[in-house]
Every structure is written in structure tokens, then in C-alpha cells.
Amino acid sequence: MSANYCRFLGVTESDATGAHVEMIIENTRMHIVAKTGKDEISDLQLVRGSYVVANRIPIFDNNEVVGAIGTVIFSDLEKWKKMNVHIKNLLTELNFYQQEWNKTNGVNYSLQDLVGRSVKILELKDRVLKLASGDISVLIRGESGTGKELIAHSIHQLSERSRKQFVKVNCGSIPEHLLESELFGYVEGAFTGAKKGGKMGKFKFADGGTIFLDEIGDMPDYMQVKLLRVLQEKEIEPVGALQSEKVDVRIITATNMPIEKMIELSEFREDLFYRINAAQLVLPPLRERREDLSILAYHFLKKITTRMGKRINLIDEDAMALINHYHWPGNIRELENAIEVAVHLSEGDTIDIHSLPSYLTTSHDNTENKPLKELMDDTEKSIIERELKKHHYDKLKVAEVLGIGKSSLYAKIKKYYISC
Known part of the structure; x- marks a missing residue:
């Protein structure tokens, strides 16, 4: 040097x-x-x-x-110091305009949000960079909580379509009888209760941009046929319309379901699978990238403490050992939740083993068959009980500390049968 x-x-x-x-x-x-x-x-x-x-x-x-x-x-x-001032000013302006643009075009994440230094993550980032520039359909696969939506956002942001809309559709959360009108829209008078003037569908709204079909494995068979037509003909047909409309949309899909097995059982169309699977990205579960655990833990610690305004900047050795040992069935989403819990429960400027959710300290056998929602409910209940006791059951104060509304706190107290 x-x-x-x-x-x-x-x-x-x-x-x-x-x-x-x-x-x-x-x-x-x-x-x-x-x-x-x-x-x-x-x-x-x-x-x-x-x-x-x-x-x-x-x-x-x-x-x-x-x-x-x-x-x-x-x-x-x-x-260099003078030049650095100029660079900082340009980056500040760029960051401001990027945030303003993201508010309007639907993008919330970038490839920089994919945190990690493991070989699998570095290889994944490299594949994203290579695939982003084209118009090829991409299927993102991985367990729940691994960050599939983050990858979809990153592909759009890095593509030539980044100035257009990014539209997300969760195929599993929209009632089956509404899915067609949500995706393709409808014309006035298409059915009883249809809005005057009709409604623009998600595909039309995403014209020129990207549409992200999350949980594609939950799409009903009749909609799979219609989606295949969109991929083949590049056109949609709104409900009640007499003619089709051309659309220019890049399609990104994601699933945590075994599509190949579903094809064997005739639950998913093989021809559609080949269309959406032009390129495939597989996100590794957290247990297969354990070298990233400490990096991710500190990443979330910084993110959460900045948002909450708490001064916590260290995770002690015992707590980190527990984090490294746990199998993380809920993947990154579960890790972030666990760090947020620890920040709430920590008394000083360091996260110790007592700050972490109690289920992390139990044996593997006791937790591996317990649903993630149940584990997180248990943790949320313990946080509320602890904060109520700490603040002498002042519900307004506890709601403020936890960053939730008073009505939300009362609802959770009722939900968990907390005595106060």
C-alpha cells in the first residue's frame, strides 16, 4: 500500500x-x-x-x-476532495429522482437489495445481469421468503423497459372469477356491476413494461389458456370486447410449487410451462447460503434500527451462533422478522441471545414442524406482553413504541387474549 x-x-x-x-x-x-x-x-x-x-x-x-x-x-x-463533493451532489440528486420515479412505476427493489457474498448469490446476480437486457420470459423459482419478487423488480429496473410500468399480480390472492377481468380488463356493460366506461386490465396498464405473475402455479386452467395466447399472439381480449388489443409486455413469473409434477398430474399446461420457462432463475434457501447469515443479520439490523431510531449496532457471539445454527424455514423473510423482534426486545446497544425470538432457542425438532405463522404469532404476542409490562400497561405508549396504531394494538391484544 x-x-x-x-x-x-x-x-x-x-x-x-x-x-x-x-x-x-x-x-x-x-x-x-x-x-x-x-x-x-x-x-x-x-x-x-x-x-x-x-x-x-x-x-x-x-x-x-x-x-x-x-x-x-x-x-x-x-x-479529489473537490471532485468528491461534486460526485456526492450528483448522487444525492440521482437518488432523489430515482425514489420519485420508483413511486410512480411500481419498482421497490434493485439488485443491490440482494445481499450476500456466497457463490450462489454472486452467480445469481451475474445471471440476472445477463438476462435483464433482453425480452425473454423468466421463471423465478424458490421457497417462500427467498426474495423472488426482489429478483423480478431487479430484472425490470435493469432492462430497457425500466422507464415503463412494473406491475405485480399475485395469481393466488385474486378470486378465480375476478382474475380474467383483473388481468385483461373489461368493456362497459360486460357484466352486471361493470363500471361505466369499462376497466383497464393489468396487462394493458403494463404495456411497454413488465408484468410479474407471482404464484403462477395457482393460476386456474382456463386462465392458463388465455395467458398462452398472450405469449403467442402478443394480444389480449378484454371481457365483453368484440376484438383483441395488441400489447407489448415482458412476462416474469414466479412459483415455489413443483411445476413439473403438476404437469404430470395435468394441473399445469406443459405448453405454457415451456413459454414462461424460456430462462429460469433459482433462488437458494437460506440454509444453503449460511455464509451470508451474518451479513444479512447486520444488514437487517441497520435497516430496522435506522427506521426505528434505536442505537443497536452489535450482535454478540452467542446470538450470532444461534442465528447461524437455526435452519430458517421461512428464509430471508423470517430472518428479517427475527432481527426486528430482537431490536424491540433488546435492552441495551447489543442484541444478545435473550433478545432473539424464543423459538430460536428451542431444539430443531420442536420447531421444524411448526408453521412459520404460528411461530411469528407467538413472537408478536411475547413482544406486546413485554412492552405492556415495561410501560405499565400504557397502551398509547406501547402503540407508539411498536410503531402501530392504537386500534391495531387493541385488536392484537384481543387476538392473543393478553390480560391487561
């Missing part, structure tokens, strides 16, 4: 020598490049409040990665 860069980092050469790169350089990815063997050129990196343009290049010896070399692009610290 050059003396100039040492001064920029505020360390001495003796401090840096022999230390792991993460201990010396903030937000570094040098160790990742040394592991993956993939170079990273002109990456914007935040170091000590300043942005530097970093290049990271793997070093090979007989086709084996033996290390990595990194450079940052600046010749004069004072000049």
Missing part, C-alpha cells in the same frame, strides 16, 4: 501490513475478487466519507487465483 493511500485512509504502513483488507479499507471488495477471480473495473467505492474510483484485478499463477491488486484513481488528495 502506498504511503499516499495510507495517509488517505488514516493508517500507518505498519498497521496495514499483515492485516485483513476488510480491517483497513472500508467497503473493500479485494478479498471477493481474490476469491472469485473476476475483475471489477471503475467501481465507485465510499471510503471515509469520500468516493473513489477503484479497480480490482485478480492475479493468476498457472490458471490459479493467488491474489488481487487494487488501484484507486486520484492523483492529488485536494483535487
